[in-house]
Amino acid sequence: MPTVSMAVNGKDVSGEVEGRTLLVEFIRKNLRLTGTHVGCDTSQCGACVVHVNGRSVKSCTMLAVEAEGATVTTLEGLVKDGKMHPMQEAFRDQHGLQCGFCTPGMVMSTIDLLRVNPDPSEAEIRDWLEGNICRCTGYHNIVKAVQQVASGDAA
Amino acid sequence: MDMNGEKVINAPQALVWQALNDPDMLRASIPGCQELERTGENGFEATVKAKVGPVSAKFAGVVELLDINAPESYRISGEGKGGVAGFASGHADVKLIPDGDTTTLVYTVNAKVGGKLAQIGSRLIDSAAKKMANQFFTKFSENLEGYTPETSSKAAD
Amino acid sequence: MNDMLVGKPLKRKEDQRLLTGKGRYVDDIRRPGETYAVFVRSPIAHGIIKSIDKEAALAAPGVLGVFTGKDIQRDEWGSIPCGWVVTDRQGEPHKAVPHYALTPDRARYVGDHLAVVVAETYEQARDGAELVEIEFEELEPVVTLAMAMEGEQIHDLAPQNLCYDWELGSRAEIDAIFETAHHVTSLDLVNNRLVPNAMEPRAAIAEYDSGLDSYTLWSTSQNPHMLRWMLSGSVTGIPETKIRVIAPDVGGGFGMKIYCYPEETTCLWLSKVIDRPVRWTGDRSESFLADTHARDHLTTVDLAMDKDGTFLGMKIDTTANMGAYLSNYATSIPTYFYATLFAGCYKTPVIYSNVRAVFTNTSPVDAYRGAGRPEAAYLIERVVDVAAREMGMDPIDIRRRNFIKPEDFPYQTPVILTYDIGDYDASLDEALRMIDYDGFPARREEAKARGKLRGIGLACYIEACGVAPSQLIGKMGAGAGLWESGQIRFNATGTAFVLTGTHGHGQGHETTFGQIVADMFGIPIEDVELIHGDTSQVPMGMGTYGSRSLAVGGSAIVRAGEKVIEKGRKIAAHMLEASVIDIEFEQGLFSVTGTNKSVTIKEVAERAYVPLDYPEGLEPGLDETAFYDPGNFTYPAGTHICEVEIDPRTGVLEIVDWVAVDDFGTVINPMIVEGQIHGGLAQGIGQAIMENGVYDPESGQLITGSFMDYCMPRADDLPSFRVGYTCTPCTHNPLGAKGAGEAGCIAAPPTLINAIVNALDIRHIDMPATGEKLWRIARDKIAAQ
Incomplete structure (x- = not known):
């Protein structure tokens, strides 16, 4: 092998x-x-x-x-010195996860979104998430979590 | 899945008929066919590698010729198993209509697939089958050029 | 002193572990010496098993065993039960067809479990499974509802493939009403088959301890105690004391993970045969084939009205698909969780329903988010909308005219249930205000100028939640009560364990129940730890479904808390040298009435376990358990309104606004409740316009068997939602809470279809109203102009 x-x-x-x-x-x-x-x-x-x-x-x-x-x-x-990445924090702040199963992919994917597009519109966020399926949240709060990080505001 | 069509082949009816009964000719013309051996007067064993959308598998199966009405028509019936990829079975009614030096081949195919092939590839089956049929006839017509029945395995039997 | 936490959008306790990759789902767990099971499933929909050849698989590398249904039968393991007896029109019980862990005789659907291969590694088990040869005598498959009763018989016990032919109400009475009615609106409806698709596929690990002669089963279950009960009492005969079921973090359930499934049952059997832990994790293809599916009804509904649009009577005729076998609660869904909701929010005086449940060669059908209630709400809110159209009435007016009014409660419906409280006008008013209903014509005109067809639609839904009052469901045929247990165990240092028989798998129980207990005792929520999902720790439980966890499980915790306070008062009285009747408890302090003498709950907890100077009769410990059996269902209700725009050139639909106004009674954590609404809406919208489980009608092959063909809602298919509340607290539980898990999924399909037919100006369109269907309708209308 x-x-x-x-x-x-x-x-x-x-x-x-x-x-x-x-x-x-x-x-x-x-x-x-x-x-x-x-x-x-x-x-x-x-x-x-x-x-x-x-x-x-x-x-x-x-x-x-x-x-x-x-x-x-x-x-x-993503956790550095016991501190979560701002995207992880934002998912918690905005209730962007429920069962947590799709969450790893959502967090990793949206961090990459902000790398290539630091200030995405709601439509751009939704479009980027085409390749990530969530059955719990209806995506509403996932979008808000990404917006929180993009705007630099903590909840 | 149902499919039908016709194809004009540049050869006389008798020659087309012989070619359609010749395992070597069929093996050389069926897309992805790796083995095709005669196992009885009208029976064959075949291995075909096929790809439908994301499912790719090697199908091992048996092929039988039924309702033979030489040199005009037969039914070619077969079923193959592709392991976890599923199975395929079906038949094609083939009719040869002579027209001087050419022959019109009319076919009606009825096939069904099961397992992963149906689960994941079903929306692609129709187009994949059409493509395979076209590839078959293109190859078959090409192979008919210079074809003489003596080269067939039947002669060697 | 704590700020009160109930009512606050507290961030979730669960999220730290789930967001950092430290969640523990079944497939994350490894056991020493574990082996892997892979199932050999039927590739055909219907056929008698002639032979199963294990030889090649047994000779393959790493394979430890290959087993079939006949092997399990030798140990006399029984059928997986259906626990709800539905009695048909002739007074006969439903046809209880057998459902074995591995099917011994006949394949009844594509995906049916026929054999299992166990090997040292997953890859070896999978390779081995490929080598198992099964020979069938193929039978004609029975695929569609329309052909079910004429097709080949699937079970010896069920002639015409009929599970039951059931009715509720009097046919003579309804016929008399229809004879004299001014107008009858009639509608044929399809309630499309859905595949639940929780993101975590089902999984199980079974481990046998020969020293203790006991089993541990890790399962992706919403309902671990019931799973243990069924495995012990119905399937295996193993004492409940010898089976421990653990449901750790579970990645979504939506009803589909309530049940006892063949795979985990087989793993349990294998764990003793192999005498090593046996694990199985389904892949998504297996989820599509062999998870329970949902809905799948064909219905005709007739609504009789007088000349003013007052409802006189409603008649419903439904054929419901059970699939190939009966899942645990399948029989109850299209009967007692469906027909008992046909009053909706309206004072329809007479209702008659007839439901025929049939077997087909498809995956078993059982509860999925809403479970019967979405089907009921859909037919009511669709037929009411069509009635308004036919009567030339405004869809708002026809609803208001027939609403049950606040002064009518408690309201006895003609379909068994008694609603305790509600205010349907209030949620309708709020929804109309939020969407600016009066401004719609202008928005429609503006859209028209852009070439878009804009439509508005609403639904006023009701559901029965807080499942369920045991006595009432006992009369309906339930085989178990649906109470819940709660336990609060204070530690000597003043922290508390809370144990519940419900199971959280995304609903945030650790947070919500924490808020309740923290408020009750005036302690920080960090000092409250929830224990759930382990039958060896939690006393007993009935799991999570039917929006029951807070209304029933939360109420049990409150009752346990009240017992803790009672006990605490005795200990405090001893500590404060006062009489028990003089001790009052508020915000974490036990104090003597009219004095400033007090002790904290922390001090009382410590003294509970340090009873060095206790008087006779005072018992040590501060640990109380309560069982709560609700007096009635709860009845969440509300109005949803949405606006859509359809591009007639392409059929592309955009949901441009969605307003959800719900009455869930008391809300403990509004952030979590909003999340539940959003998620329910996504699933309901999915049903309305995207999702459809399709079997090939000739071969019975599942042709929507992957995420490439089964259309799951994605982020760019959905809008952001606007959420509002009204509140009439539930009258019969201590929290006043009604439950919020299913509302979105119930309200969404009729809301959205009503908006679509409004946009297209058509009478009806069946779900899923896909872009292709919309495009064809729009094209034909343009051509007709």
Whole structure:
């Protein structure tokens, strides 16, 4: 079996994987980072979004071996010195999560949105979230959470 | 899934008929066909690799020729299993209408799919089947050029 | 002294762990020595199993075993039960067809569980499952409701595939009313099949301890105690004391995770056979095939009116789909949670309904957010709208004319239920004000100038929540009471555990129940810890569904709190050297009436566990349990109004405004309640315009079996919502709360369809009103002009 090495949440990690192992399986099973979720098998739901080299990626669309040498950040890696990322704070402030299952993907995806578009309109936020499905919130409060971070206001 | 159509083939009826009963010719013309072996007078075993939308699988199955009315018509019936990808089964009624040096092939296909193929690929089945049919006839017509029945495996039987 | 927390939009206690990746869902849990199960499912809709060849799979690498229904039958495990007996028109009980963990004889739907492969790794189990060969004698599948009663019989017990033919009301009485009515509005409706699609797929881990001869089952369940009860009492015969069910963080349920499912039952059996932990996590394809589905009715409704538009009587004829087997509560949904709501908000004096439930070769159908009540609200609010159109009346006026008025409560409906309180005009008034109803014609004109068809629609819904008063549902055929337990256990240091038999999976119970208990005892919410979802910790429980957690579970916690206060008064009396009758309790302080002598709850808690100088008869400890059985259902109601714009050239629909005015009684946490409304609306809007579970009518294959084909609402399909409240507190529970989980999902379909038919100026359109349907209608209308 091939060995794959990458930096995940600031730590160098490596592991043996089958060729068919997906990045999300490597993250969840090998690294035991279970904050990244699997909600579908057709790359539609977005619960597995992580950052690979700074960009949001559905980690079910990528083989673990393709991430060789990459820098990967998961939801767990956003917490710095015990403090949540402003997007995590905003999801709490605005009640942007209920069951929490789609949340890792939502947070990782919307952080990337603000990287490419720091001041999105409501329509742009909704359009960006096309690849992330939430069954609980109706998206209303997720949109508000992104707006909170974009505007720089804390609730 | 139902599909029908017709195709004018640049060869006389008798030759087309022979080609349609020749495993080598069929293997060379069916898109994705990796194996096709005669197992009885009118039966074949086949392995076909097919891709429908996001589902790609190798189907292993049996093909049977029924209602043979040489050299005018037959029904080709088959079913194949693709493991977790599901299954496909169906038949095609094929009729050859002679028109001098050319032949019009009229076909009616009735097929059904199951398992993941139906679950994930169903909205693509019709277009995938049409595409496969077109590929088959294009390839079949190409292969007919220079085709002589003597090269067929039937002769070797 | 605390500020009161009840009524405040407190941020959620759950969010810290869920937002930092520290949630613990079933698939996140690992057990030493665990093995993996993968199910072999039927690829065909209907067929007799001729043979199952395990040999190739057994020889595959890592495979530990391959099992079929016959293997489980050897251990005499029984059928998964349906716990609600519906008695048909002839007085006979519904056809209780068997539903085994692994189906031994005949495949009855695509996805039916026929065999299971257990292996060292998931990949090996999956590869092994591919090698299991099943030979069938194929039978004609029964797919659509229309063909169900004529098709091939699916169960030996159920001729004509009829589960029951049930009625409520008198046919003779309703016929007499229809004979003399001034006008009858008649409407045929489809209530489309839905796939619940909680984002977390179902999962289970079962572990057998041979030393204790006991089982632990981690399950994605909304209802762990009931799951244990069914597994013990109906399926396995294993004593309840030997089964522990744990439902940890669960990623959404919406009703679909209430039930005892074949997969977790099989894992439980396997855990002893393999004698190692056995885990199964479904993938999304399996969710589509084998989770319970929802709705799926064909209905004709007739509404009789006098010349002023006063409702005289209503007649409903429904065929409801049960799917291939009966899920746990399937029988009750299109009867006692449907036909008992047909009065709606109106004083319709006579109502008759006839429901035929049929089996088909499709996934079992059971409760999903709203469960019967969305189907009821949809038919009422649609037929009322069509009636207004036919009578030439304003849709607001026809509703007001027939509303039950505040002075009519308690109001006995003709369909069993008695509404305790409500004010339907109040929520209608508020919704009309918020949407600026009078300004609509101008907005329509302005939209027309832009080439858009603008429509407005409303629905005045009611639901029965706080499920459920045991005596009443017992008369309806329920096999269990629907009380709830609550326990408050003070620790010696003054913090408290709260235990509830409800289960939170997104609803924020840890926060809401924390607010209630913190206020009750004047302690910080940080000092209150909720324990739920573990049958070995929580005394007993009936789970979360039917918007019951706060109204029933919260009430049980209040009752337990009252017992704690009573006990605390005795301890305080001892500490303060006063008589118990002189001790009063307020905001965390026990004090002697008329003095400034007092002790805090913290001091009392400490002394409860340090009873060094207790007098005779005073019992140590500060830990009380209460069981609460509601006296009635609760009746949340409200008005939703929305405005849509349709582009006639493309059929594209935009929801441009949505106003939700709901009466949930007392609101504990308005932030959480708003979130519940938003989420319910998204699901209801999904049903109205997007979602549809479709089986191929010939083959019975599920052709909307993935997120690529089943249209889930996404962020850019939905608007932001405007939420308002009116409040008539529930009269019969200590919180005054009615429940808010399902309202959006109930109100949304009729609201949106009413707006769409208004925009297009048509009589009716069936759900889902997709862009394609709208485009065809708009195109035909343009062509006709």
